Amino acid sequence: IILTGIIVFGLAVATAIESDSCSGHYTCLLIRPFQVLLGQSPSNVTFSPVLYVLTQLGVIFVLLIGAVLTSARIVLTAVRHDFRAALARTKKDHVIICGLGETGMRIARNMHAKGKAVVVVDRSEDAGNLSICDQLGIAVIKGDAIDPQTLRLAGVVNAEAVVACTGDDVSNVNVSLQLKELFEAHRRPHPIKVIAEVRSPWLYSRLEGHNRGA
Numbered sequence: 001i002i003l004t005g006i007i008v009f010g011l012a013v014a015t016a017i018e019s020d021s022c023s024g025h026y027t028c029l030l031i032r033p034f035q036v037l038l039g040q041s042p043s044n045v046t047f048s049p050v051l052y053v054l055t056q057l058g059v060i061f062v063l064l065i066g067a068v069l070t071s072a073r074i075v076l077t078a079v080r081h082d083f084r085a086a087l088a089r090t091k092k093d094h095v096i097i098c099g100l101g102e103t104g105m106r107i108a109r110n111m112h113a114k115g116k117a118v119v120v121v122d123r124s125e126d127a128g129n130l131s132i133c134d135q136l137g138i139a140v141i142k143g144d145a146i147d148p149q150t151l152r153l154a155g156v157v158n159a160e161a162v163v164a165c166t167g168d169d170v171s172n173v174n175v176s177l178q179l180k181e182l183f184e185a186h187r188r189p190h191p192i193k194v195i196a197e198v199r200s201p202w203l204y205s206r207l208e209g210h211n212r213g214a
Contacts (some may be wrong), residue, residue, distance in 0.1 A: 023079070034054075095107075104163070105132065108138055123143055
């Protein structure tokens with residue numbers, strides 16, 4: 001497409017020069033090709049019909065190619081994302097990260113850098129973080145991590161660990177409780193590691209006390 005664009009611009013320059021309307025005027029030679037590309041023809045200037053038509057056809061061709069390539073890229077990205085999400089359920093010994101905020105994104109990067117398989121569960125559509133996950137090849141499941149079906153789609157039955165870092169302490173605790181109920185119904189040969197981000201000192205002390213008494 002770059003080569004085609006160069007050729008089209010060359011035709012525009014040739015059309016402007018052939019019109020002989022910019023003789024000795026360098027500013028005109030800079031402006032006239034863009035007028036040709038935009039289809040603007042000053043009333044006192046006559047362009048070569050053949051060169052002018054070829055230039056306009058070239059412009060249309062470049063725009064069409066650009067539109068097709070952009071659409072193909074969008075479709076390919078969506079298909080790749082859906083394919084990775086579909087395969088997430090079949091993963092084993094991977095880490096599920098619930099929440100794609102600053103903390104979740106940092107953990108996902110670190111786990112991926114260490115060669116660990118990662119699946120992210122998030123209900124938002126942060127285009128920036130989704131794009132980063134797509135580049136890293138990390139599957140993203142769109143949904144609520146409290147929902148058992150969403151967790152199953154993330155392959156929680158065969159996961160090694162789940163990190164709840166949604167940005168909300170209550171949601172993180174609820175994810176942990178949901179995992180406990182889920183695994184009471186599905187016995188695993190090996191226990192799953194559950195890490196919940198809790199920023200509230202009061203809530204942390206209550207949970208710690210509950211665990212000691214359990």
